[in-house]
Amino acid sequence: MSTLAYNAETTPATSVERDRTAVRVWLYAVATVLFALVLVGGATRLTESGLSITQWKPIHGVIPPLxxxxxxxxxxxxxxxxxxxxxxxxxxxxxxxxxxxxxWSHRLLARGVGFVFALPLAFFWLSGRLEPFLKPRLLGLLCLGGLQGAIGWWMVASGLSERTEVSQYRLATHLTIACIIYASTLWVARGLVPRPQPSAVPAAARRLAIALVFLALLQIYLGGLVAGLRAGLIYNTWPLMDGALVPDGLMSMEPVWRNFFENVLTVQFVHRCGAYLLFTVSLVHLITLWRAAPGTRHAKGAAVLFVVVLAQAAIGITTLLWVVPLDLALMHQAGGLIVLATAVFHARGLLGSYPVRSVDARV
Structure with missing residues (x-):
């Protein structure tokens, strides 16, 4: 049992930086595979392909029919x-x-990301290249990935007996967990970037930046409900919806809570409102940072985030008006991931890099 000390006195800074760089590159590779996985999952949903494999065979299922x-x-x-x-x-x-x-491609990618994460994790862990604070974070991501596989089958199973499609509740959950894993992977990787401590920015700006990460995740969840109900195929006008800014029939179901998950009119309306909220908060955040720290990398980051949100809104509106063609729908889903990634990079950057801890890493 050896002891590797990750602190300024016993470990050269260059060694820590080298290990952090390797871990960061690996995590970015994992995030890239996750990005592709979510997009292929979106294509699988849009092409009504998700129920074509009616059994869950985690090992044998790797081999397609021959x-x-x-x-x-x-x-x-x-x-x-x-x-x-x-x-x-x-x-x-x-x-x-x-x-x-x-x-099959979607499931193969899901299995592949497990190997891309687990095998390098074992190598970095056993070779003593992980600082102590990273271990629970990375182990948590691994466990969340395993849970996501079970959630995926739970989702598929909802469409095999009584329905012609999967449950929108389970679809939105599956999509959101995937994006939480994606965002968390990027959050950890971004914290390993060797940067000086961030310049003073208002606490309100930091809170808004973190809020934008959660708003992006919420909007993705709402988008999952829209996809599950095929709610984007109706009410294909903007800014009016069914001829009004606030259409009638938003609370036509009983009990009322069902409208937010099962009423296609309400689900699409709430998704639109979520987009307006995300746009507004990102604009307020941009103004706050430009006033407090004009010209800094943080202010520029807020500007980039606002532009990405604006572009995503334009893609979303176009997708709706054109009645959800496959290419635009996938572009919109990719845009949601890009918004989330940009929000994560920006918020994590405002908090600075992970400090070098004076704690022994025992392997």
Whole structure:
């Protein structure tokens, strides 16, 4: 059992910086795979491919059908669920292969990100390259990733017996957990960047920056509900919705809480309001920083974040007006991830880098 001291007296700063750089590059690679995973998941949802694989085989499922008989077996299993009976009855085997490959690719990426995270984590941990404070953070991310796999199957299972699609509740949960993992990975990586302590900025600006991270996550959750209900395929006008700024029928369901999750009018309206709130808070944050610290990298970061939010809003409006074409819908989903990443980078930058701790790392 060896002891590696990560402190200014016993470990050269260059050694700590070198290890931090390696860990940071690895985490950025993980985040890149997560970005691709979420986009492929979005394409799987938009092409109605998510229920094409009706069994959860974490190990054996890596291997796709390799013979005509295996393809027919998978197709026969798909024919037993309501989606085939009510939406795709008469689909050809070639048509089934198209949706199967989307879902298989999504699951393969999900398995792949597990290996991309777990194997380097084991290497960095066992070789003593992780500072003590990083270990619980990274172990928590690993556990959250394992939970996400179970949530993914829980989501798929909701569409295999009585529904023709997955539950919007479970879809939004699955998407949001993926984005929490993505944001947390970037947060930790950003904290390992060797930068001087941030210049003095108002506490209100820091709070707003952190609030913007949570607002971006909330907006992604609301977008998941919209996708799950296909709410973007109706009320395709802007700024009016159903002919009004505040349409009638927002609370037509009983009990009232159901409207926020099951009423397509309300869900789309709340998603629009979430976008307006995100836009407003990012603008207020920009003004606050430019007044308090004009010309600093923090103020410039706030400006970049505002521009990204503005661009995402424009993509969202265009996607709605064009009735959710696949390319624009995926661009909008990618934009949500970019907004989230920009908010995370900016907020974490306002807090400065992780300090070098004077604590022994025992391996």
């Amino acid at each position: 013979s005509a008989a295996e393809w027919q077996e998978e197709f026969d299993l798909y024919k037993q669920i309501p989606q085939y009976e009510q939406m795709n009855r008469g689909m050809s085997l070639d048509g089934f292969k198209t949706i199967y490959w989307w879902e």
